[in-house]
Amino acid sequence: MGKSKAPLKKQQQRGVDFKKIKRKVGRKLPPPKNVTNTEIKSKAIVLPEQSVASEKAGLAVSKKGLTLKELLQQTSHHNPKIRKDALIGIRDIFLNYPTELRLHKLAVIEKLRERISDDDKLVRETLYQLLKSVIFPGCREDNQGPFISLMMAYIFNAMTHLSMDVRLMAFKFFDLVVQHYPSSFPLYAEKIFQNYEDILRKNQFLLREKGKLKNVLGGLVHCLLLLPSNKGDHDLPGGKEAAADVLHAFEPEALEDPAGFSVIKKKLKELVPVLVSCFQDFIQLVHSMPHLDAQSFDCMQYILQSLDLVVRFFTYAIDNPRQEIQVSVPPEELDTAIQGQAIVLLLLKKLFDLFPLNPTHYLSGKEDGKYFVLNVMITEIFLHSSDGLCPPATFFEKFLEFIASALCGEISVGTQPGKAFLEKHLLLLIPFTPKLVLLVEGGWKSRILQAFTKIFQSCHPESSLKWACLLAVEEMLIPQRLGLQHLDACDPEVLDYQITWIRELPLLLNLLGDKHPLHSRNVLNLLLRIGQCAASKTCFVQEYDNMQYSFAEFYCTCMEERSVSYGPFIKLDRDVQELSICCLYYFSYVDSVLLKSLAWCCLYDGLEPFVIFRIVEILHSAYKVGHIQIADHISFFITLLSGFKVSPGVCHVGKSFPVLGNDEISNRGTFKSITSLVCSCMLQMGDDYLVLRILEKVVLSQISLDPALDNLCALLRVLAALDSRPTRLSQQSIINLSNLLPVYLIDVVSCFPEDTDESTGPVGRSSSHYYLLPCFFLFYRSDKILRFVLKKLCSLVIEKRLSLSSCAPDHSSRIAAIVSLIRLMHQDVKIRKILSSCKAEIDLILQNILTIQSSEQINIIEERHKIQSAVDQLKALMRTLFSESWKSKSACLVQSALKNAMHDASMSEED
Structure with a gap:
């Protein structure tokens, strides 16, 4: 069977017509063998470059490769996103290429102002941020006239826009202009106040848009801050620069309208009822709410701040006679009799009727603090509006109750940060204390004085409240500063508080030390003024004199003869030192303790010579008017001359001596001047013979202690200045001098050798001669x-x-x-x-x-x-x-x- 199969297999292989090829999926098939090749080969054609980027070489472009001109054109595009991106691109160019803004400022503003009324909110916000962060800061130093005129026309147009959002945003744009260019406000004050009045009359709509209303009210506050005011300018945002802008904002207007802002006053009178009505609407709204939300609270604060600024303006600008106002009389009947401030007081009646504000339901501690703040602001408005006027009795009692309770700490402020929160808002009420003490009687006066004194003593030395109290103390001790009448010093209760305040001042000065020179200057300035007026107020004389025992610690503390602890005086600025020195003159008598402190202070190595001379000058002036006893005065001079350390140089065995007298590198020249000044003062102290009798024992006792060569020379010079020919020294003094002088003379000649050497001779002779x-x-x-x-x-x-x-x-x-x-x-x-x-x-x-x-x-x-x-x-x-x-x-x-x-x-x- 095996042999029969083999031929059969070979027969099958010969019968196959073509071989099947297995190919992988995705592999490209080879072209057929009979395919015609149609490939054409030719040389490349090179053309000149025609790129768009090449045309912008060297120009300022944004991140997207657009020039300023292209971006400005895109700000008018129908697509809002492209308009917004164009504004962002302009911002990039100006930040990366600041010179572009300076070169094309007016062209840029002329194009960008069209976006103030843009229908898209994001576009308007982007424009606002561009103006705020880049364009306005970069153009502030340039000419403002053309710049502002280009902006204002479109801003006012936006304020009348059909869209409420556009209108509200227009006020935000104007606020930006005012912040950067305050001097532009007077030119448009009438129109801007009219627009604020119109927008605020729509408060029912704005109550649903509290965030936008807050922006509007904030802008109104900025505008009102630019009005002249006699109070509160130191609290302006921005410190000194903002205050300077306010001072100069109305200069052209003031020259043209010396009678006083008649147009602005009219607009402000129309604005006050609108603000009061807006505040009433907020009260009704918050009473229907479970809690006082932050936006509503901010809006109410802005409204009250605006009203306060209006009142301050009328208090400053109106010079009409002050008179008592009967609130029951309709304003229409009073328009012909009263003006300005009195009318504003009447317009604020509805606001005062709401006082004090109380929640209608239980609120948390934080809510209690908010209502306390609002009540403080309303109280400030009332006190400003009645400044110089007799306040209506119907309102005065309830405001007094609130003020007294606030000062005494009897009002709960809830879970706010405690003392810091209370001090911040009491700062608004403290300046009115002098006026209230003058107006009230009996229990009210006692309660206010007691609370004020407790605050003055307990608040931190560096706090703003302490300095507000200090200004109030100055007004109540020296009221001539504001033309107020004197507090009755015959009233024992008032006098006790005044004495307490005076005793607090030197303690405050020592607590401040040398770390707060501005505060120390304020305290010393008040002490100086108290000393100046103490002569006319005998009740202050004794307290001012007793103050010197605490005042001595300000200079230095002498524990022992050679153990001295220096006070803040030596490290303070010269102007502060000058104030403290001038205070010395007004003590009716200068105690020896203070003189000793001053003497050791003068011996401090780092003290400027000018300060030493001023101390000697002031003390000698005080002696001339009988404020220092002659023995104490002489003791001060001798301590100064015997204790002053002359440097540099150590000669031989360790005793300090001048080395061939180079006064330029030592303080020897200063000591020579001090010695001459002391000698001059000694000759002016009275009869030379009597002064010499007191002086010679003191000088000889100091000489016997073997002082340094310069100090001994100074003591001998004082003695020689008072002596005459023939000598008036006693026999014992002559004997003592004869025993002490030889060693001194040998030391002088040894330290200043009289050699023939030309290099040392002239210096030695001149120095030894002295x-x-x-x-x-x-x-x-x-x-x-x-x-x-x-x-x-x-x-x-x-x-x-x-x-x-x-x-x-x-x-x-x-x-x-x-x-x-x-x-x-x-x-x-x-x-x-x-x-x-x-x-x-x-x-x-x-x-x-x-x-x-x-x-x-x-x-x-x-x-x-x-x-x-x-x-x-x-x-x-x-x-x-x-x-x-x-x-x-x-x-x-x-x-x-x-x-x-x-x-x-x-x-x-x-x-």
């Missing part, structure tokens, strides 16, 4: 002092050692210094005449020098040579001195003989 001059004055006025000093010098020659503080402790240096000293005396014409009569003392000095030279104490060649040089100098000096004396005596004898001979000859001729 230190020797007071001694020369004493020698000239009393030759007894000179003789005692020469005798003491004679004994110092043979002494083994001077005090450790001396600059010449060894024999050779000491002898050289003594000889130099005698030579300097010889150079002074007046002292030379006295010195010529002291031959015995000088001979004794020479003999002692020769004794030392021949003794075994000197065993060093250099020292012997130094002593020999001094001996030679002294001998030469003695020959010159005594030969001059002999010649002088001989000349006198010859002259006397000639006179006698002439006299005898004349007598003989007569005979």
Whole structure:
């Protein structure tokens, strides 16, 4: 069977016509073999580039490659999305290419203003953000006239648009203009107030759109902030810059309308009832709601703030006589009799009828705080509207009750942040305290004064409430600032509170320290004004004088003689220091404790010389008017002269001495000026003899304590300034000086050597002369002092050692210094005449020098040579001195003989 099958298989293979090819799915079939090739080959044709991008090379383009011109054209496209994208593209260009805005500012505004009334909300919002963040900040420094005129026409057109959304957004655009260009507001004030009035009359519609109404009211507040006002300008948003804008916003208008904003006043009178009506509608709305929502609360705050600003404007702008208003009289009958503020008070009657605002249902603590804030704002409006007028009794009682309760902390503010929340809103009521205290009597006055004093003492020294209280205290102590009448100081209750306030001021000053110079300046300014008026208010004199014990801590605290703790005075600015120094003059007597504190404060190394001079000047002026006792005044001067530290330089063994006197790198020049000033003051203190009697014991006691060379010189200068010829010093003072002066003179000559070296000679002579001059004055006025000093010098020659503080402790240096000293005396014409009569003392000095030279104490060649040089100098000096004396005596004898001979000859001729 196997053989039969094989041929059969071969037979089947020969019978196949074509072979089947298996192909994978997706593979491309090869072309048929008989296909015709239609491929055409040709050379490439290269044309010049004509790309659109090449035309924009070098131009500012957005992220999408569009130029500013193209984007401006697209802002008018029928598709709102394209308009919005075009505004975004313009923003990108201006941020990346700021010069584009400066170059095309007016053209851009002229095109973009068309979108203010755009039907699409997103387009308007995008335009607003573009103007707010890019265009207005970038154009603020440029000319505003053309820029604003292009905008305002379209803004006012949008304010009358049929769509309420467009109208509301127009007010937002105008608010933006006012924020960046406040001076433009007066030009359009009448029209803008009219538009605000029109839109607010539609409050029923706006109550459903509280967010948009909030924007409208916020813009109104910004406009009203630009009106002139005598109060609250310091609270403006933006600080000093905003206040400056307000001050200058109405300058052109004020020049043209000196009578006072007649058109604006008319519009504001029409606006007040609309605002009051809007507020009433909100009250009805919130009473029907389960809680006072945030948007309603913000809108009510804006309404009350707007009313307050209107009232402030009328209080400032109207100069009509103040008169009592009877609210029961219809306004129509009063229009011809009263103006401005009085009319506004009548227009606000409906608002005051709502006071105090209370929830009609139980609310959380947070809600209680909101109602408290609204009541505070209404109270502020009432107090501003009745400023200068006698407030209606029907309203006054309930406002007084609220004010007293708020100041005493009797009103619950719920779960608000406690003390900080209360202080923030009491800040609005505190400025009215002086007026209320003047108006009320009896229990109301006591309650308000007690609550105010408690707040003043308890609030933090750095808080805004403390400074509001400080201003109120100033008005109640010195009411001339606002033209108020005086509080009755004869009223014991009022006087007690005034004394409490005065006692609080120096404590506050010390608590502030040197970290808050502006606050310290305010406190010192008030203290100065109290001192200035204390003379006319005897009840304040004693309290002002007692204040100096706390005031002394402001300068420094002297625990012991050398343990001083400096106060904040030394680190404050010069103008603050000046205020505190001026306060010293008005104490009826200056206690020694305060003088000691001031003296040690003057010795502080870092204190400016000008401040020291001012302290001396003010204290001396106080002495002249009898506020300082003479002993205390002298003690202050001596403490200043004996304790002042002169720098730099340490000479020899550690005692401070001037080093060849370079005043430019030390404070020696300052101390010389202080010494001259003290001497001048001493000569003006009264009879020189009496002052010298008090002074000489004090000075000699300080000299005996071995002060530094400069301090000793200053004390001697004061003594010499008060002495005269012949000397008025007592015998004991002469003896004491004679024992102290020799060592001082040796130190002076040792520190300022009188060598022939040209580099040091002139400086040494000028410096040594300053230190020797007071001694020369004493020698000239009393030759007894000179003789005692020469005798003491004679004994110092043979002494083994001077005090450790001396600059010449060894024999050779000491002898050289003594000889130099005698030579300097010889150079002074007046002292030379006295010195010529002291031959015995000088001979004794020479003999002692020769004794030392021949003794075994000197065993060093250099020292012997130094002593020999001094001996030679002294001998030469003695020959010159005594030969001059002999010649002088001989000349006198010859002259006397000639006179006698002439006299005898004349007598003989007569005979």
